[in-house]
Amino acid sequence: MTNPFQVLEVPETADDAEIKKAYLRKVREFPPEREPQRFQAVRNAFEAIQTRRDRLRYQLFHAELPELTELLDTRPQAGTPRRPSLKLLQRAIAQTLTGQAE
Amino acid sequence: MRKKRKSQAGRQSTAALAAQAESHLHAGRFREAMDGYKKLLKHEQRPQWREALADAYLGRAEQVAAKGMYKEAAALWENMASLCGARQVERYIDWLLQGGRFGRGARLFAEADTAFRESPAGHRFAARLAGLLVCDYAEVAETLPADSPLLQQRDSMLAALRAYSEGDDAAMKESLKAIPFRSPYRDLRLILQGLMGLAADPQAALAQFDKVPADSPFARLVEVARIALLDDDALLEAVAPLQGAERELVLALKGWEEGEIDLARHLPDARGANAKALFRFAMSASGQFEASRLERFCLELLPHYPQGLSAFEKHFGPLPGFERERIQALAAEQRRDASAAMVHWRHGVEQLTAAGTQGDNALKAALILRHLADLAVQARGPSPWNEEVQQYLVRSLELDPQDKQTYLKLMGIARQREDPKAQDRWAERAVGQFPEDAEVLMAAGLSAYRRRAFKKAAGFARTLLERDPINPHARNLLISCHLAHARKQIKAGKPALAERELAEAAHYVRENDQRGIVELNQGFLALAQGSDQEAETLLRQGLQDLGGGLVAQFRFLVDGRRLGIAQHTLTKYYNRLKDQPPSPTPQDILQLAELLHRYLDDSVEEIPEVLERLRKPLKAAAQLAFSEQALRVILAALQKADTYSLLKDYAEAAMQRFGRQPRFFYYYVFGRTKGQDDKMTTLEEIQLQSALDQALEAGDRETVALIEDFLGLGGFMPMGLPPMPPVIEQVVDELMDFLNTDDPEEVLAFLEERMREGGELPPLPLPFPKGRLK
Numbered sequence: 001m002t003n004p005f006q007v008l009e010v011p012e013t014a015d016d017a018e019i020k021k022a023y024l025r026k027v028r029e030f031p032p033e034r035e036p037q038r039f040q041a042v043r044n045a046f047e048a049i050q051t052r053r054d055r056l057r058y059q060l061f062h063a064e065l066p067e068l069t070e071l072l073d074t075r076p077q078a079g080t081p082r083r084p085s086l087k088l089l090q091r092a093i094a095q096t097l098t099g100q101a102e
Numbered sequence: 103m104r105k106k107r108k109s110q111a112g113r114q115s116t117a118a119l120a121a122q123a124e125s126h127l128h129a130g131r132f133r134e135a136m137d138g139y140k141k142l143l144k145h146e147q148r149p150q151w152r153e154a155l156a157d158a159y160l161g162r163a164e165q166v167a168a169k170g171m172y173k174e175a176a177a178l179w180e181n182m183a184s185l186c187g188a189r190q191v192e193r194y195i196d197w198l199l200q201g202g203r204f205g206r207g208a209r210l211f212a213e214a215d216t217a218f219r220e221s222p223a224g225h226r227f228a229a230r231l232a233g234l235l236v237c238d239y240a241e242v243a244e245t246l247p248a249d250s251p252l253l254q255q256r257d258s259m260l261a262a263l264r265a266y267s268e269g270d271d272a273a274m275k276e277s278l279k280a281i282p283f284r285s286p287y288r289d290l291r292l293i294l295q296g297l298m299g300l301a302a303d304p305q306a307a308l309a310q311f312d313k314v315p316a317d318s319p320f321a322r323l324v325e326v327a328r329i330a331l332l333d334d335d336a337l338l339e340a341v342a343p344l345q346g347a348e349r350e351l352v353l354a355l356k357g358w359e360e361g362e363i364d365l366a367r368h369l370p371d372a373r374g375a376n377a378k379a380l381f382r383f384a385m386s387a388s389g390q391f392e393a394s395r396l397e398r399f400c401l402e403l404l405p406h407y408p409q410g411l412s413a414f415e416k417h418f419g420p421l422p423g424f425e426r427e428r429i430q431a432l433a434a435e436q437r438r439d440a441s442a443a444m445v446h447w448r449h450g451v452e453q454l455t456a457a458g459t460q461g462d463n464a465l466k467a468a469l470i471l472r473h474l475a476d477l478a479v480q481a482r483g484p485s486p487w488n489e490e491v492q493q494y495l496v497r498s499l500e501l502d503p504q505d506k507q508t509y510l511k512l513m514g515i516a517r518q519r520e521d522p523k524a525q526d527r528w529a530e531r532a533v534g535q536f537p538e539d540a541e542v543l544m545a546a547g548l549s550a551y552r553r554r555a556f557k558k559a560a561g562f563a564r565t566l567l568e569r570d571p572i573n574p575h576a577r578n579l580l581i582s583c584h585l586a587h588a589r590k591q592i593k594a595g596k597p598a599l600a601e602r603e604l605a606e607a608a609h610y611v612r613e614n615d616q617r618g619i620v621e622l623n624q625g626f627l628a629l630a631q632g633s634d635q636e637a638e639t640l641l642r643q644g645l646q647d648l649g650g651g652l653v654a655q656f657r658f659l660v661d662g663r664r665l666g667i668a669q670h671t672l673t674k675y676y677n678r679l680k681d682q683p684p685s686p687t688p689q690d691i692l693q694l695a696e697l698l699h700r701y702l703d704d705s706v707e708e709i710p711e712v713l714e715r716l717r718k719p720l721k722a723a724a725q726l727a728f729s730e731q732a733l734r735v736i737l738a739a740l741q742k743a744d745t746y747s748l749l750k751d752y753a754e755a756a757m758q759r760f761g762r763q764p765r766f767f768y769y770y771v772f773g774r775t776k777g778q779d780d781k782m783t784t785l786e787e788i789q790l791q792s793a794l795d796q797a798l799e800a801g802d803r804e805t806v807a808l809i810e811d812f813l814g815l816g817g818f819m820p821m822g823l824p825p826m827p828p829v830i831e832q833v834v835d836e837l838m839d840f841l842n843t844d845d846p847e848e849v850l851a852f853l854e855e856r857m858r859e860g861g862e863l864p865p866l867p868l869p870f871p872k873g874r875l876k
Binding site for chain 1: 230290357384470505
């Protein structure tokens, strides 16, 4: 994940204070001595959006190819399982028995 | 006699045919075997041939059934039965049912004897027919006798299925009670019980599914039901190949919508795809994602796939003018078209500032202007301080005066352009904006020092040291200021004032080399005052503190000459103090190169003469084991100092050590020709062109810019640009027509002439009249 807002788990409207707070929370979660790589990612994200000027710079010039996971993470939760209708059950049984789609 | 031969030939032919047919049969070539045995049976009805023919038919039927051609398999079985008698009826019924001939299959099953019906195969057929019955296959129901248990239990199974669908588990259980344990509906009942607990107790559901035998006709239904128990990622993989009602059943059991299954289908292709494929995937599955995130995702793809801009706007609505320019600019940067990127960024600035120069828009415009300055530097190589860059930076400060780096860059530009007033102005403005900032104070101090405003420089350095007492650069600067002032006083014949300045400098000394240089200057002052003994002691101590080697000697000579002491005096004293100077080490030469850079930045004029004095040991040192990087630093310093002879020597040594690299060859030619391109030989010019090509290929921007500068090519074409756009190609074609030539060289010559006249490329397309050039 390269989007610094997602790395720090802050909205894109977050201000300096919110970003610093999120950064410190993440540093506690990934201390450099235990999780050096994740800490570095957190540090990079913080430096990319630390100030208003940084955030504007990021918004203007960042041109990394977005990662598909950034989109998939937003997929709505699947609905609750439901019972198929009798008709659907019969069609599914017939298809599994005969090998014919419909 | 002839008749007997014919009979023998016939017998041999039959035997051969039989052997051949048998060979086909054993090799699985059933069609050829069938032909062979049919011919043999025409000659003679041998039972073993009939059996073999039946085997060939059945083998062929299995082959076509394996390809899903059940009707054809059933037809082959029927042919076999008519020629050889019925056998393996269960396979035939299977093919009939698989081939959709349910009525005939059911009839055969009903007519089969009890032994078959009670066999495992018979049970499987009964289960399959039971499944077909609950699916309302009328031809099956019509064929079975009215008292068949299959028909009697069908209504209970259907009632259970309906109750399950409606969520009435109690009614479902009640209906299932009417179905005996050994019923053909047994497997279906197990599955239904599993489905009932699927959401609440997946383990119990799996246990029910496990009870269904692998050879059951309902095994496939179990497989499908199991998919609904997988987690999301595995489910996406498993559901992709499903179709029709099977897929719908999984979706319903999982609670998914059809759109999500489309997503599942396309996801494997989208992972690791390029921008175009990602864009198309995201847009095609747009209903599956949160709208604002989808818009952001697609927007971020556009710089990599600007062709998607119109589709994006059609879906999400038109983009603001600035946003369109931003995307086009980033897209141009992606394809390394710096010129196009700069055009779009400039349009973007216009859009942002059209409505005023306040707030976020002003800050954005300022950031873009600074980005434009960077692009201009990138496009023009390492001599970036042109008017265009300066203008971008100045304008950015009008919109956002709070950017320290921009002040520092402008100070650097003013210094490069040898404009002390501008340098001073930017230093003052920077200090005004950032009065506490160490970097700004240091830059302002250096700037003042280089303008020989030593008192001012000392003021900045002192302020900085008060805030940061361990800052070595501020300390060095302060010492340098006092030394410079002392030199001024010595030259002016004011030894008392000079002594005071040197004492001030000594007050700030911390390191040996700082102490050494102060001691040298104190020694020179003593010398000027005629105190030879004191001078000798101080100079000896100074040389020792400076390490005693070539670097110490260099600094001794430079600082002595800066005070106007004659060379023979310096030589005399140096030789008296250091009988035999130690041979220089690679580290000494590298340190000397760094000193050269510093002295030359400070415009110390005595360097070339001192280097000439030290030419012999320096030339000998060229053969030392330097690293490639060290040689680059040394060569750059020698070039900066205009010491052509040493530059040539070190470049030659570098090429001997690391091969004829473009950078080393450039320094060699530069040194040999004393930096004058008209002194190049034709061969050198060709070789330098070739070196330029190599550097271009290697993406070595610095070397490219150096060689281009020397060859007078100028850096007006940024590196890495794509091929000429069609419009330029068209213009070149038109020019060739206009000049009535097929030779591109003539076109180039014409353009060069125009450039010499106008100073830059004329605007394209060129405004020239049609017709031949007179």
